[in-house]
Amino acid sequence: AQSVSQHNHHVILSEAASLELGCNYSYGGTVNLFWYVQYPGQHLQLLLKYFSGDPLVKGIKGFEAEFIKSKFSFNLRKPSVQWSDTAEYFCAVNAVNRDDKIIFGKGTRLHILP
Amino acid sequence: DAGVIQSPRHEVTEMGQEVTLRCKPISGHDYLFWYRQTMMRGLELLIYFNNNVPIDDSGMPEDRFSAKMPNASFSTLKIQPSEPRDSAVYFCASSLGFSYNEQFFGPGTRLTVL
Numbered sequence: 054a055q056s057v058s059q060h061n062h063h064v065i066l067s068e069a070a071s072l073e074l075g076c077n078y079s080y081g082g083t084v085n086l087f088w089y090v091q092y093p094g095q096h097l098q099l100l101l102k103y104f105s106g107d108p109l110v111k112g113i114k115g116f117e118a119e120f121i122k123s124k125f126s127f128n129l130r131k132p133s134v135q136w137s138d139t140a141e142y143f144c145a146v147n148a149v150n151r152d153d154k155i156i157f158g159k160g161t162r163l164h165i166l167p
Numbered sequence: 168d169a170g171v172i173q174s175p176r177h178e179v180t181e182m183g184q185e186v187t188l189r190c191k192p193i194s195g196h197d198y199l200f201w202y203r204q205t206m207m208r209g210l211e212l213l214i215y216f217n218n219n220v221p222i223d224d225s226g227m228p229e230d231r232f233s234a235k236m237p238n239a240s241f242s243t244l245k246i247q248p249s250e251p252r253d254s255a256v257y258f259c260a261s262s263l264g265f266s267y268n269e270q271f272f273g274p275g276t277r278l279t280v281l
Contacts, residue, residue, distance in 0.1 A: 085267045096170075097210075097258065097272040143210060147267035154223060155267055157202075159209030 055080040055148050059158035066134055067166045074129040074161050076118075076144030083149040086127040088118055089157070092140045100142070103127065114138070136167045171273035173259050179279045185247040188276045191240055192261030200270060201234055201244050202258040210258075216242065249280045 060075040078084060088100040101112025108120040118129045127144060144158040172191040180186055192199045200215040214224040219236045227234070231250070236242040246253055256277050260270040 087267075089270075096274055097260075097270075099269045102269070152223065153198075153217075153265070153267065154212060154215070155270065156212070157210040 055146060055156055057144055057146050057156050057158035059142075059144050059161050061161045062159070063162045063164070065164045065166065068136055069133050072129070072131040072134045072138070072163070074142055074144075074163070076127045076129065076158060077125050078127070078144075078146040078156075079125065080146065080148040081125075085147040085149060085155075086118070086120060087145040087147075087155065088112065088116070088127075088129050089143040089145060090140050091143070091160075097143065100129075134163075134165050136165045139163060139165045171259055171261055171271050173257075173273035173276050175276060176274060177277045177279075179281065180249055181281050182250055183248045184280075185245065186249045186253075186278060186280075188244040188257050188259075188278070190242045190244070190259030190273060192242070192259070193263075193271055194240065196261035196263045196271070197239075198262045198265075198268075198270075199236060199242050200258075200260040200262075201242070202260065204256045204258060204275070205254075213244070246278075249278075251280045254278055254280050 056079045058077045086103040089097045090100045091097045101110050103110045103120050111117045116131050141160045141162050143160045145155045147155045174189045201213040204210045213226045214234045216236045234244045256275045258275045260272045262268045262270045
């Protein structure tokens with residue numbers, strides 16, 4: 054069965070530091086990839102997605118993610134984080150032509166120190 | 168649009184009681200999902216519907232869990248009887264067109280079973 058691994062469960066950074074959150078998936082076929090974010094007290098919302106085309110995807114609030122097919126990875130990056138980026142981040146995968154489900158990783162809690 | 172609406176927002180009950188969680192998806196969305204979030208297991212898909220029909224309920228943990236979608240604007244998730252290990256945040260989400268299109272999440276119901 055397909056699975057999603059987020060390597061870091063809890064990350065603490067200072068403001069202006071660079072961020073990279075890891076995400077790996079297990080499905081060998083075509084995939085759709087997502088990052089969702091849950092700010093404290095708010096709903097989960099889509100941060101960015103990759104369906105096809107340029108493997109470097111830009112999302113809201115300065116986030117980007119790069120799909121590296123050979124590494125089965127879709128890491129999330131931001132060059133300079135802000136205190137307001139404190140949130141929980143979820144990577145998710147849909148295995149195209151396999152089923153309609155999106156499988157979420159367990160999430161990474163990001164805490165930005167002011 | 169009001170977004171996905173869930174009720175109640177918080178539920179505290181005693182072991183053995185029946186619990187019913189409710190969800191109103193975004194009008195016009197044809198996919199509806201129920202998720203459960205815990206610290207240990209992260210965000211798990213329980214069941215999803217397409218045009219009110221259950222498509223995949225493989226994530227439903229036990230027969231104590233059941234979900235219905237009697238019409239396009241309403242769904243319920245029922246736990247009977249409830250157990251302390253069911254304590255979690257339950258999210259409802261909806262999407263349009265494809266299940267892997269952006270999912271819009273509700274605020275969640277925090278369930279505590281004593």
